[in-house]
Amino acid sequence: MVGSTEQALRTTGTSDEPDRAELPVRARGLVKRYKEIVAVDHVDLTVRRGEVYGFLGPNGAGKTTTLRMLLGLIVPSEGRVQLFGRDPIADGARALDGVAGFVEAPRFYPYLSGRKNLQMMAALDGYGAADRVDEVLGLVDLLGAGNQRVGGYSHGMGQRLGIAGALLRSPRLLILDEPATGLDPAGIRDMRLLIMRLAAEGITVLLSSHQLAEVQEVCDRVAIIRKGKVVYEGPLVELRGSSERSYRLHTSDDQRALELARVQAGIKDLVGSGSELRFNASEEAAGSLSIALGAAGVAIYSLSPVHATLEDLFFELTEGTDGAGELDALAAGRGAGGVLVADAESAGGDMTEAPRG
Ligand code: ATP
Secondary structure: OOOOOOOOOOOOOOOOOOOOOOOOEEEEEEEEEEOOEEEEEEEEEEEOOOOEEEEEOOOOOOHHHHHHHHOOOOOOOEEEEEEOOEOOOOOHHHHHOOEEEEOOOOOOOOOOEHHHHHHHHHHHHOOOHHHHHHHHHHHOOOOOOOOOEHHHOOHHHHHHHHHHHHHOOOOOEEEEOOOOOOOOHHHHHHHHHHHHHHHHOOOEEEEEEOOHHHHOOOOOEEEEEEOOEEEEEEOHHHHHHHOOEEEEEEEOOHHHHHHHHHOOOOOEEEEEEOOEEEEEEOHHHHHHHHHHHHHOOOOEEEEEEEOOOHHHHHHHHHOOOOOOOHHHHHHHOOOOOOEEOOOOOOOOOOOOOOOOO
16 A cells, blocks of 8 residues: 555554453544534444444545544544544554554555555564465455556455455454445445455454445444434434334225324325325324224224335435435434434535535
């Protein structure tokens, strides 16, 4: 990897010291301001040992800036980071013991082979890294291409070589910034399998992405960030369970049902279409409506939830649709384990990202 400071994230020290009780990543109240731009706005993250943790958000949401702070590459304006209990700002390189990864894309000397690039990195690293070059090439499925010039590698091969470079130090925590960005579907699948393989070896992985599909099969938990703020942290499966749903209702008297639904608390976006009604509601509100219909002598022929996909929920959280109330609606039905964070500003109508500059 050609070392701009932002890419040179591999660590000093070894990763074989006795296990510590501390969390791989614990960030509290992280803020990063660039003049009037608040790139990261009071972010809390907790990555537990052995997890694959997804850091999800659209372009410009603040993912890379957060990862840079985690790795001590930039100093937070406010807040604190601990990696296995150590602060990368206060404790310097010691805090990065056992931590590896890359922010933005990994870079290598294109006229040298993948193996030669890794050998050079290993020579700088010490700590037995030189003995691991073939092993890490094998881990990322590049053993066969190890002697090819990196300039001839595909984008996916380059990304995997970046991970191989990070693995030279046998990290306990791997931090990867958008490792699957720019890959074709086969490359994304290979990256997913690689991350699963690394996790199976006991490596805690924190990876960022702006694509839900890239992380939903591999991540145990996610944080979703929008305009610098974390709007959800928890398992994706609980995000799905936490939301309001759309319902379809067909009754013996849809006109009467419409009148009753109009005055029922928690029934939103009510429309009658043909022989059915449609509305959005929590499970509780839909249940209350069914009781009210029964009490009024209106028979329910069908009341069926239309499931929102995770993709729908992700877009609601990160972009909103009509700009009002999306996060409030989701927060109102929050799941058992995940934490939805909604406030007036983030639920509001301004969906533009702050300009880079
Ligand atoms: P992407 O997926 O596009 O990389 P991101 O979620 O990683 O997006 P960041 O790169 O962290 O987002 O940027 C967050 C915000 O902070 C953006 O508005 C960006 O323009 C701004 N920003 C980042 N770095 C700087 C900087 N050095 N100076 C000024 N603004 C910056």
